[in-house]
Amino acid sequence: MSKGMKKSLLLLPLPIFLIFSLLLPPPTIASLQDEVQHHHPHQLEESFSESLLLRPLPDGRLQSSFHFTIHSNSNSTSHFNLLPRPLVQLVQHSRASEVHLSLNAGRWRYESWGDPVRSFRVEDHGQDGEWTDQELGEDSIASGAELWAILDVEGGEKATSADRRRRNSSSSRTGLAVDDEEGPFTIPSKVYHDWKSLTSSLAGLFCASLDALDQRTTVQPFRAFRRKSLASVPRIDGEGRRRQPERLLHAFLPSESICTENLTPFLKLLPCKGSAGLASLLDPHSLFQAAFHGMAVHVLKKTAPSGAEGGYEVTMSFQAVFSPAVTRDISRRDWSIRSLFGKPLAKSCPLAKESTIRVMRPEEADPGDGGAKATAQEAEETDSKHRHQVEPLPALPPWLETRSKIGSREDASSRIKRDQGEDEDEDEDAADSEWEERNQMIQLEWRQQVERSPDLVYDAKRLSAYNGSLDIQMTWPEELNFEYPKSVRPPPLTASRILTGHGQERGKIHLTLRNNLLTEDQRVIYFEQLPWFVKPYLHTLRVEVRADEFDEEEDGLVRFKDDLTSPVLEKLEYQPSVPRQRPLEIEAEIRLPASSEVHLWMDYDNEFLRYAEHPPDAHRGFDIPPAIVFPLEEPLSRSAKGKTLHPDRPIRARLGLAAGSKGRRKNDHGTQIQKATMKRKASDHDHHVTRGRIKRIYTLPRLVQLATPDFSFCYMAIIFSSTVIALIFGSVLNGMVRRFTDIYI
């Protein structure tokens, strides 16, 4: 072998190494960032993190929700690596600063499943142990498709100048030229053009019929939806109104369903596609069997504090609710990743900065009389039958693991030990026992901490800690048969909307809102978006409060009369519908007195559609999109209430209205106290509802039956009508020109 050959053999791994190093994530990004630095004033920072939330629900089902988040500080149309190019580019093209798309099938049961979103405090282990709030779960769970976006009206300069011109023209008596197209409710034509381009391209990208979203289904909410970057809960005062240069458009497509053809493009947008990481669990066969499943895509254009554009944040989520206890022959709610998704997690995505699986411990439902079982732990203690096991438990996190492995002799196989342990060979024996002890302590401590913690966090990037594949199992070994809980703790607020009436001519919308809090009023915005073929009569809007009855002595609760008598419907804003042009939009601000139901009724007439306006399956009916209920603010002073509660010191039901309502003040002095029959114990007050903030509650979409013409009768109708008209017209003509004269024969 010549020297030269040897040299070349030695050099051979170098290019291979280089090639592989390009594939490896951290150096790749770093190197690319270096590249980008030349073109960009600031560094390209991109990150991809994924997480999976597995949450056993009180009724034996299991919520699984995948989150894929990509952050980027790039504003350019092409200088990014992780951002999904087709999605971001079309968002850029339509000049949208926020796009939210969701496609769902099935019904989210708020009553038993609660809020889909759970927030957690996460320790940022890398950086000084900072805590950040992380929200998992997707709250856009409307059946069908929902799309909303914030679109720029135009370049800010132009819009303001147009504004100024308009204002000038209207104030001056001469009346200069005004934009004729822009009525008070119409979408500006440019915005509408952008919206159409957005819906069309999203339709193409996700294989959904979003293209059908046009003026007739699109509304511009006043305050219901807000920029995600701002406070996510709308405020009561009118400040939620959007500023001129941007428009928020919202549309529902309730008849759209989700299936594999939507999932495939979804997976393609992810950095690791569907081949590695958590996305590899997204198996259409198992997901679309679930009772509820849906996906959502959010694209946010971030604004830097300085006002400059600060890149994009793309969040993609997939959510499914499995019912292990229902689908199997033996009614057991045991589940594992394999049983849910068909395979365990075997590959981690190297591009992901973070990849976590978060398993929540089951929150046991109230078994009848309730009691003070606030946490799952207490429930476990009282009832061993419901004890569950999770296998495997989360491995030691890396920063603990490093420490433990430094001292462990037995597991000397790892390279870490080789790298770091060499120097410590001298005092091996002394350290040995010490490290051993410490290691055990750490293990024990970790185990205890895990046992105690309400949720288990697995790092899916370190699959090696779980022997290469992660298959989390949750079992209830002592539970032979899952018993469906007789009563599930209701969420603080429930909403349902039904259509009543008979016949195809007209009907009634009946909305029921229930405040389950015993002591606190809640305020909500009821957002309704009715298609033009349903014509509601706003003057028939009737509101009624049905309050639960308390007994003062037993419940320790007092209800003031004005709590119920003062108006419940505090504000009503609407945008009227125009047949074949735009839908009706209602935003009503409703106060829900504590522990009561608020009912709303409204009559509507069905429009009669032309024969060509009916879909091919006209007799199925037409979908009415879901109504949305937005809780307006956190119920006030929740924790304080629970403490002051005392049987012989009644607290009064909170008058949760903002200060300044005249009628209320007046009645406060009146002290008309309504007594009532009882049934509840004072101790129930804080535990009978599940806590947690719900951002919005979707009601179900509804079907409305519209009368159909006889589709095969077009020609006949034309012929018959024309005949009758011609007959009468001819006879009238005859009568007009006829003169009566004598004829002498």
Place this chain on the structure above:
Amino acid sequence: MGESPFPLASRQPSRPTLYLILSSAFILRLLLFTRTQLPTSLHQRPELATPINGFKSLLEAHYLHNHPPTPIQPPSYTLSSSSSSYSHSHSQASVSAYHSGTIHHSPLLLPLLSHPLDVHLSSLRHASSQEWVTPILWSAFDLLSAYFLHSICTVTQNSKLIRQGVIWPWDRSRSNLIAFLYLFNPYTLASCLARSTSPIENLVFLTATFCAATARPLSMAISLSFSILLGLYPILFAPLFLLLCYRRAGENEWEMEATRLRHRSIEAKGNDGGRSRRRGFLSDRIRKRKRLALSVGLVTLPVSLVGGIILSRAIALNPANELSLPRAIAASIHEVDWRHGWEWAERVYGTIILASDHTPNLGMWWYFFMEIFEHFRSFFILTFNIHLASYSLPVLIKYRRDPLFGLTVLSGLVAVFKSYPTVADHSLFLGLLSLHGDIFQYMRYPLVSSLIYIYCTFLSPTLHHLWLSAGSGNANFYYAITLVWALGGGMLVLDAMWSWGRLQWELERPTPKSKVSNASSAADKNGGARLQVQDDGAQVAANGGQGAGGDSRHHDDEEEEEEEGKEGDRGYSSDESLRDAKRAERELFGEEQEEEDEETRTKRTRVETESANGGKGRRKEARTSVAEEGKASLVEEKTGKALGEEQSLDLSERIVVQI
């Protein structure tokens, strides 16, 4: 009837009867409103309430007007936001409620009915309480309509009789009967109970008719333009209204003169020749009157229309009545560009013309435009509108001598062919038709058309139920019944047209004119006219005295309808009288005439007696020339004899026009 040319109360139909009818109708309505569930069950019937005139949509319009929608961006043309000088209360701009596509009522109704609708809305909120305002109001609309019909009938009959010179022997119950028929017509009653705006539209239409019939061009123009602004279709009647007003202005003058002369002749003879001379020639005055009426009508109608449109716009642009009305008008004119603020017109009139709402109704439009192919839609909308509009001019020409009948015919055609008809339109048509009692005897198939009306009245709710509620029928069921409605209505219109022509033939039959002129050869042409007038007076008296037995002729070719039964004998006489009155009128109004002196009047009286005999002879001849009536001649013979016998009696009731 303030300036009534008929000072004698005895000429009016019996007042107590009228009051009895009105009050019983009022009480019946109130009872039905308050004691039954009919108002709630009727107010959404497609036969009674369309989106254009339904009570529920009226309430909605009222509500939305008071609770205007919140604009996404303040429009450039609201009254309150555009100018600080006019805005007082509302900081936030509100826009016109007519941006909503669900309301189709004229803005003019909103301030007028604001209070009753408020009361009704609040009573809806508190389900237990019963409000009385809207029942009373809607009943009052009907009563007023009936009263106007009554007055129209009185006026026309009086004018006829004055021309005939007969006042006493006409059937006084006729006007009352018409009021009764209108008020107790089930269609009118149901529309009233449904509280649709059709009773208002009918009332305004009848007001305009009444004003035209009493030759009040100003009030006619105002009420007609109000009617046009409410329902748009009355615009087709505008030429007829003008013509009616024009004719009636002349006739009115003539009648007043006739009355004046008669008074003079009865009360004080002589003494007042000077005064009559000072008044100028009658024909001049008549011409002047007619021209004045026409020009006033022609000027005020467009002016009041434009005024009404401006008013509507101001109301529509002033949601929740933020500004007072005059201010709103001023602001809407000054502040808002003329290209804006017309949403209300699109909603109110655009819907009527374009028929964009396909809610089933009695008309022929909804199903046609539901089923029509999209690319033919505009063509057929054009066709349907032009078809209906095309009746206006021919009717005007054909019935130029009887514009009131022209109105009747056109209202029938509009009721059949309008885009959103209800039975209230048919009740208006039937009400107007009842004014022409003299044509009923010539109708060919009143049984068929009345049966069709009954058939449709019962079947259309049934088929509607089968289609939309039970689901056991399809849309064609209800469509078929609307076709039958159209056929029934059209048939009645055609029948009325035919019988009117037949009546005209009866009146204008080429009588041997030479005889008349022979009989009155001594007199001039004008004298001939007088002769005939005189002749008719005799004839009427004869018939009146003869009683019901003598006029079997009038019943031989038709079913007995309520009107004819009571009217037969008088109808006959009025036919004859109408014929001659028409001729007299033609001669009087067509040619220049001088006012006559006292001397000629004395001559006339002499001629009158001769002509009475001559007239009788002519009558006999005329009767025998009718081929179809063999026995009529016998009747006539009797009549002639009876006349001779009862002449002394009749003389007491005869009043001869002695000009």
